[in-house]
Amino acid sequence: MTRYTQLLLSGFLLLFLLACLSLAMGAESLPIKTVLQTLIHGGDQDFIVNYYRLPRILIAILVGMGLAISGVLTQGIIRNPLASPDLMGISGGAGLAACTMLLIWPNIDNVWLPPIALLGGFSAALVIWLLNRWHNPSPARLALVGIAISAFLSSCINFLLILHPVEVNSAMIWLTGSLWGRNWDYVWPLLPWLIVLVPFSFYLAWSLDLFALGEDTADALGVDTKGLQIAALLSAVALASVSVAVCGTIGFVGLLAPHLARLLVGSRHKLVLPVAALVGALLVLSADTLARNLAPPLELPAGVLTAIIGAPYFLFLLHRYKGY
Template identity: 35%
Template structure:
């Protein structure tokens, strides 16, 4: 965990220092902890420019990457444990589709165009779809298979609705085209402040589910014998996933492979105990997300590749190689 934390700190520094305009580490330090005016005066204004870039652009982007990465890693680990499926991801319960459907509705029918406006619609859509999926799949104990099938069905229906609205409304299509790619580029302090309260609740809730989810891995009957409450645990787990994945998707769009790949990699290091998987996922998922974001800035200078594209390009082949070379470790 100490090594993982050190790697995360290094990636955070790289995220702040590397971009279209490389900034030396000493200027990054000064921008964060020094006095921009004096520094800029001594460097012909370049120091002041660096301060603005670091404080107003890269710092919020890095903070959002940290929050979203931790949220996606935890959501993926909880999803895989809840469904007992190591290939499950946060989109399995229709959360991404619910958020996207709410966003396209807000854009097309209500005229909402700003991120700070439709983030609330995305959160509401994620929450509503989670309730619907749990209502459809939660009968007779709400088995993992029933919940997964309900999520797939709801996702298919919502994707059809999203495609229909986009075909009929070119403005919605243009806005959704950027959002659905998955990006940290539009991050700013307001978005971070809006997302943080949801994650402040969702992260502790997910970590607290480690023991009951461990018990449920043995089956519902064994879990009850060990003092767990399967129905309540599923409801709490879905609520935590909604908060985590809903907030992350609302802020950045659906980013693939982070919630799927990181918990699987962590299980190879820690084994099946969720008391280790969950905190490791919360630390290592931001490493993957911020690392992909930095790589996207470097390979396409002076432009950049959106982080959702980079995670797909990296995650797809890596996950295929992982599945082919290792026997899948079940959560």
């Protein structure tokens, strides 16, 4: 068994254990044995385990994967260690669109959330592109523009939430990212997008390896670099947007997961993508499990916890890549 397979298997095992733990823990703690029995046969705890905690865990895993893969694609194309969908303002655009729609039509079917968020994400991406197209922006400039756009978009969300007061937990979803109250009704709208987008990202992995040698070199090796850039960026925006549609902007996952994966397995995208997806899932699931269990029955938003790890790491990156 290669080191890589071992790493992947231990990641899956860790994720499985964490999921079991997360199923057992909460305002009402259950023994693991009860949890496993309930998963298979239902029973007294059927609601807590199968209808409350299980879908939430699945969403945490799916969203973590989506954000992480989006980060790998963005960093691969922009070749900027500071690039990630949330720092660039793409998640902000998706969040604003989804939040606006829910405030205007509170009873709209969840199926519409991902496409609306997608529209918001693409609009933000278009604005970033327009602001940067005059010259090839330096990494720090791109990050700065993104942070400015993110700040603007989240103040728009703030403004909307003041105009249309909602329950504090649902406000938290759009302000910092949270999995509060996410159930099976949010799993199904998310799933088809990921089933298409995740394999498509793997399909781009080899070309992204070549793209890492520089655009000229990739061109000379026969890569359609323009097509690759468009395909990868559109997938990145779509992955981030559909994730945000379900639980808001859970920050820094798209930045942290790819970096951690590269640290573990090097720079080949074929190897980085699965590991980053696992790391992203682990990050969001642990953040949400902690968020539910630090002070039950009160909940912290998961986004606050990812920011506690993510923000210092961002500062470290800024420090490491001097000259940006």
